[in-house]
Amino acid sequence: MKKMWLILTALVGMLTVASCQRTTGDVSSSDTEAVLQNILQRKSVRSYRSDMPVEKEKVENLLRAGMAAPSGKDKRPWEFIVVDERELLDSLAAHLPYAKMLTSAPMAIVVCGDETKSDYWYLDCSAAAENMLLAAEAQGLGAVWTATYPYRERMEVVSRFLHTPSQIKSLCVIPVGYPMGGQEPKDKWDESRIHYNKWK
Structure with missing residues (x-):
């Protein structure tokens, strides 16, 4: 612990x-x-044990991690919707093209931003989402980023099913659960992408 x-x-x-x-x-x-x-x-997990709900304490850890993200001018435009009702998860899965894994996930966190607080809400919310993905890995959970922003039709799906106010825009839906297993992290190290002092 x-x-x-x-x-x-x-x-x-x-x-x-x-x-x-x-x-x-x-x-x-x-x-x-x-x-x-x-x-x-950290890895993108797309299959979950539906018989194992995520403990409330771990959910709070994810949210705390998200809210600890950096934020331009400390505006903190993020809002988080925890979804654990089976009907809602299945509805989102049916209408979001890259979030079908919600049918097996016991829960999801929808990362949203208040566009009235920051023109760059999606940047701050991206940092929050990454913090939550890392916190999920640290707690033995699986998670994956499924984008809604900048796709208007996907954002409208979230708004319709979760009844978000007009100024609240969804960035992504993060399914969360205990992984079924078999996923391995990718080695993304690429020295050719590194430049020191000048582009060479």
Whole structure:
């Protein structure tokens, strides 16, 4: 449990004197390695154990991780809709072309932004969504980003079924659950994409 919390707090930018009650210089190499491994092990999970609901505590951890994301001018335009009603999950699956896995997921988190708070809500909300994906991995959960933004028809599906106000725009639907297994992380390291000081 202690290791999981170290991973979560570091992932959401809270591994500081205030959050961990220790100085940055005291961060052990094993803590650093655990955090980096969690990032590298993150994978897109598309099949879930429908017999295993996600515990309330873990759901809250995901939401806390999301809300710890960086935000331009600290506007925090994000809003999160936790969906765990089977009928709603199935309806979203039926109408969102790349979210069919919602039929087996016990829940989902819909990441939305309030466009009246920021013109760049989708950037802040993207950071929040990534934090939640990493927090899911750290807790032994599976998750996957299924985009609604910038596709108007997908955003309208979310709005119709979840009754969102007009200023609330959905970025993505994140199915969450315990993975069926078999998924492996991809090695995306590509040294050719790295440039130092100048484009060469």
